[in-house]
Amino acid sequence: MCFTREGVAIETDFSYTDALLACPECDLIHEVAELEDGEQGRCIRCGAILFMKHRNSLDRALAFAMTGLLFFILANMYPLLTFELDGRSQSNRLIDGAIAFMDAGYWELGLVVFVSSVVAPLMVLVILITLLLPMRLNRFPINAQGQMRLLSYLRPWAMSEIFILGIIVAFVKLSDFADVGLGPSLVAFVCMVFATVMAYITLDDEAIWNRLKELKK
């Protein structure tokens, strides 16, 4: 871990700069430090994470995002859970929860579940790819700034990891009185969540902005 601190004399005569960084949670000014691979820089006053450094950050995040997208497709093709009672069986796919709410007249809940378990997780992966793939091919991504902002808006609403806990609770509740089985898409879904989390962990915003600056020239 690396702590950074403003020097005694800090250059305040600039129009805009990325050599200084204000803590997003307490506004304290820090000088951007050179970090080793895997290091984190934290705010010395409030402890918020200011920056992370990862070698080949963009390539790794791209690889994880593409893996995640593949698993997302698989997670949507097959059942998540199967349910057997009295000789009859049923199964559900990822999207069925949203549809079932809508069918029951709870369209608000259908919308919330659709956005948080399907649309937002998918868009996060797609945006990561449409941002990082062109950069890998030395092209400037279309509306890179807009995509970066959309990504940070979407992030809290993509709730796949929470959905996994929802599956576990549903599984436990049902196994009390019926035979509940795991569907093939459940494995794919868990892999998708893992790949998405890894893409986020390896992604280094600073590296994106630096790469975009290079490509603009």
Added chain:
Amino acid sequence: MTGQALTAQSMGAISCEFCGMLVSNNFIESHSQHCPRCDAHLHSRKANSLKRTTALLIAASILYFPANLYPILTLISFGKSTTNTIMGGVIELANAGQWSIAAIVFIASVFVPIFKIAALFFLVLSVHFKMSWKTRQRALLYRFTEYVGRWSMIDIFMISILIALVKLQAIATVTAGPGAIAFAAVVIITMFAAMTFDPRLIWDNSGEEDDGQ
């Protein structure tokens, strides 16, 4: 170096909330209100943060009652029907001996929403009255509150899975109850309440000395 800590605000600059570019007020006045790097709108602090957070918290507090009093789901199995409220679901899991799952659901669905509403109310009041008490702990409280809020959605996802999976008419059927709408509203409204609260306000009036450690 003594006196107030050097912040973007005190040095006459704004930090872009999306990309972290530090932009001076001079540049903003002479050029544009938008970040030169990511094009986001620049503002030193979130607009009307305390008012918006308070309004959302009041709405969430009101909805907290129907969320807990109305049933969130009904299970009909072989003609026998059981109706669960949020707390009823937890008790049922505990009675079935599923203690760890019951604990997870209790924390996510009962404890987190009420904790979140109370914590944000406290943070709003502490900023309003310009408290300088335990600034760092309050900053941590905010970070924790913002992080845990989304996890209350577990119950909503659980219901969506049950109603999609269990529909064998008279043998076994699960239907959602109106409490689920109120509960989802509480979760989403408190998420917005945490987002509209600006944690930098905690430090602005803290009067903390910069000891240049």
